[in-house]
Amino acid sequence: MSQEKQQFYRHLQRAGLKRTAQRDLIVDIFLHTEDHLSSEDLYRVVKEQDASIGQTTIYRTLKLLVEAGLASEVRFGDGRSRYEPNNKFPHHDHLICTNCNHTIEFYSAELKAMLESIAAAHNFHPTEQSLRIFGLCAACAVDAASDSPPAINKSSAPGAFGIAK
Ligand SMILES: [Zn+2]
Ligand SMILES: [Zn+2]
Numbered sequence: 001m002s003q004e005k006q007q008f009y010r011h012l013q014r015a016g017l018k019r020t021a022q023r024d025l026i027v028d029i030f031l032h033t034e035d036h037l038s039s040e041d042l043y044r045v046v047k048e049q050d051a052s053i054g055q056t057t058i059y060r061t062l063k064l065l066v067e068a069g070l071a072s073e074v075r076f077g078d079g080r081s082r083y084e085p086n087n088k089f090p091h092h093d094h095l096i097c098t099n100c101n102h103t104i105e106f107y108s109a110e111l112k113a114m115l116e117s118i119a120a121a122h123n124f125h126p127t128e129q130s131l132r133i134f135g136l137c138a139a140c141a142v143d144a145a146s147d148s149p150p151a152i153n154k155s156s157a158p159g160a161f162g163i164a165k
Pocket of ligand 1: 097102139
């Protein structure tokens with residue numbers, strides 16, 4: 001059994017919950033994802049393998065994964081919570097395209113050191129930090145520069161165009 005799954009079962013035990021085949025499947029699929037999945041996204045993937053699993057079970061299992069320290073909730077400004085496994089790489093930040101929702105992950109040791117020194121300068125003790133850069137991905141930037149008007153995605157970041165209603 002992988003270290004992550006052992007960690008998950010230890011958490012289940014502490015929470016007084018049982019190990020079930022459904023939770024097993026959800027955790028397996030989630031831990032192998034490369035993506036940032038919302039509860040609905042994960043539901044769609046899981047349903048293909050076991051149609052009897054409900055959306056509530058998926059949602060609760062995601063919360064358990066976060067509590068167990070195996071998943072992080074990430075928000076990309078469209079009001080949806082997405083989740084990613086913590087085992088991908090230790091810490092990373094995101095570039096988010098507000099047109100097509102494509103996300104790019106990056107890690108910068110320099111950035112991390114800089115944020116830590118800013119916090120230290122303010123005598124602030126950070127518990128976590130995340131940086132999100134909103135804009136257009138390369139493909140959408142090309143579209144925007146061409147003659148055809150770019151398609152505006154309704155789910156783009158609130159206030160991205162300067163007006164929050
Ligand atoms: Zn894009
Ligand atoms: Zn990520």
